[in-house]
Amino acid sequence: MSMSHILQADRLSRNFGGLQAVDNVSFTVEEGEIFGLIGPNGAGKTTLFNLITGLTPVSSGTFSYRGKLLTGLAPHCVAGQGIGRTFQNIRLFKGLSALENVKIPQHSRTGSGLMSGVLGLPASRHEERVVEEKAWELLKLVGLSGRAVELAGNFSYGDQRRLEIGRALALDPKVLLLDEPAAGMNAAEKHTLTAFIREIREQFHLTVLLIEHHVPLVMGLCDRIAVLNFGKLIAIGAPAEVQQSQAVIDAYLGAE
Amino acid sequence: MEGFLQNYGFLLVTLVQQALLALSLYFPFMAGQLSLASPGFYALGGYIAAIMATVDSCASLRNALGWTIFPLEWLVAALVSGILALIVGIPSLRLRGIYLALGTIAFVEILRVLFLNLDITGGAIGIFDIPQLFEERWSYILIFGPLLVVVLLFIHRLQHSRTGRAFKAIREDELAAGAMGINPTYYKVQAFVIGAVLAGIVGAMSAPLLNTWNARQGTFDASVSYLAYVLIGGSRSLWGPLLGAALLAALPELLRPLRDARLIMNGLVLVVASIYLPHGIVGALSRLWSFFSTPSAARGGE
Numbered sequence: 138m139s140m141s142h143i144l145q146a147d148r149l150s151r152n153f154g155g156l157q158a159v160d161n162v163s164f165t166v167e168e169g170e171i172f173g174l175i176g177p178n179g180a181g182k183t184t185l186f187n188l189i190t191g192l193t194p195v196s197s198g199t200f201s202y203r204g205k206l207l208t209g210l211a212p213h214c215v216a217g218q219g220i221g222r223t224f225q226n227i228r229l230f231k232g233l234s235a236l237e238n239v240k241i242p243q244h245s246r247t248g249s250g251l252m253s254g255v256l257g258l259p260a261s262r263h264e265e266r267v268v269e270e271k272a273w274e275l276l277k278l279v280g281l282s283g284r285a286v287e288l289a290g291n292f293s294y295g296d297q298r299r300l301e302i303g304r305a306l307a308l309d310p311k312v313l314l315l316d317e318p319a320a321g322m323n324a325a326e327k328h329t330l331t332a333f334i335r336e337i338r339e340q341f342h343l344t345v346l347l348i349e350h351h352v353p354l355v356m357g358l359c360d361r362i363a364v365l366n367f368g369k370l371i372a373i374g375a376p377a378e379v380q381q382s383q384a385v386i387d388a389y390l391g392a393e
Numbered sequence: 394m395e396g397f398l399q400n401y402g403f404l405l406v407t408l409v410q411q412a413l414l415a416l417s418l419y420f421p422f423m424a425g426q427l428s429l430a431s432p433g434f435y436a437l438g439g440y441i442a443a444i445m446a447t448v449d450s451c452a453s454l455r456n457a458l459g460w461t462i463f464p465l466e467w468l469v470a471a472l473v474s475g476i477l478a479l480i481v482g483i484p485s486l487r488l489r490g491i492y493l494a495l496g497t498i499a500f501v502e503i504l505r506v507l508f509l510n511l512d513i514t515g516g517a518i519g520i521f522d523i524p525q526l527f528e529e530r531w532s533y534i535l536i537f538g539p540l541l542v543v544v545l546l547f548i549h550r551l552q553h554s555r556t557g558r559a560f561k562a563i564r565e566d567e568l569a570a571g572a573m574g575i576n577p578t579y580y581k582v583q584a585f586v587i588g589a590v591l592a593g594i595v596g597a598m599s600a601p602l603l604n605t606w607n608a609r610q611g612t613f614d615a616s617v618s619y620l621a622y623v624l625i626g627g628s629r630s631l632w633g634p635l636l637g638a639a640l641l642a643a644l645p646e647l648l649r650p651l652r653d654a655r656l657i658m659n660g661l662v663l664v665v666a667s668i669y670l671p672h673g674i675v676g677a678l679s680r681l682w683s684f685f686s687t688p689s690a691a692r693g694g695e
Binding site for chain 1: 566570571576
């Protein structure tokens, strides 16, 4: 086992009753990689994300980050390890301002307690200034600093998607999980998003896991791709290899 | 002035006291938890104060401390309420929404039945002849007033702190809050405990005011009243519970000429408010304000 594996899934499985949503999936992700996860609807991609982030408990198997076991940890502990994510159906704090949305995930990096915050003790005031500054930086990065006080729920779909990436970055993650970040975007927006994902990988030294349906985007952006079908990993490799794989062609187009 | 205080002083004290109890419900609300446990802790706090002020075994303590026994009563009530809230909160906050509300109603009922049957709480008769802190009832504003100011400042500061943001994140989306590194259980229990401590202190302050304390203090009816204060006033701003309590606690006094029919008015206000003011009075006012302060072009009107 090479030491550069940042993430390692080992025979991950999850069944819901009789449905094997994720079935014995093993793979490794290298540090700094953009790793794509594709597959037909219902292939288990989002379930896999939920297993990684602790939102859904695994039925069996393990997932580790830099050799540290993440399976069995509560979601907030996984997040505290530096694993940030977005959601397929966008789960911003809709009733809160954009600024608050990017302040909240800074929680695990800060430590002031109830009384320290209420009394405004020097340590917590200093912490607030740092949080505020970082929040503005992130809003600038996603191009929403002009609308910081607006409620996140009032933003357009595309802006919500970008704000959600900004919110995940506020966690200061080492690994970023993006669940269909380009869903509902037009061609120009997809193009901008591709550049943006590359840019944040460089800037924040991220490893990116990406679920996406839009094949050209995945092929252009990802270093490696894993293909899921009915919960099983059917192919893994460089985009060109995966594209040639008979199993993948069968999964998408139907076997003869 | 003297006459005004004689007539309305007690009403004013009642309004402030009810506002404080509404705010005790507001804390778990901040973290999105519909808890109706406040009356239970209010009753508990009152009993603690009443027992400390009347039982013989505390007589030497009372003599030694003089009037400072009263702050000690508040402190003990706060501590016991806080510890009980911690014990009850950790398992019950696994429940969500209406189930948590039902669980907390059951908690209030259990406490009530306990108080009704224990010897130390005076059974059905309760505890009477509780020594007074002040000679005049309106003077109690001197303790309830400052407490209200402190609580409002506390909430105001809390809303912009790390802990307050964690509360709000859980209220908005508990699952997303977890994925953003916030431990939902920890903060839900914390919000629940703060509310319980406040209700306990208010109970301890109220026992001398009312002179007697029995199992009719802090019942299911009270749970519903406090909830109505918060919902009618508005659950998204600290001014909501305050306004709701002032309005609804004053209403029976203002409608005194209607006699028994005034309770119907109470119900009517609740129904009308929940249909036409889903965000409460403060919510409706702030919407109105933002509507008129936004230029019409920005409203997206063609």
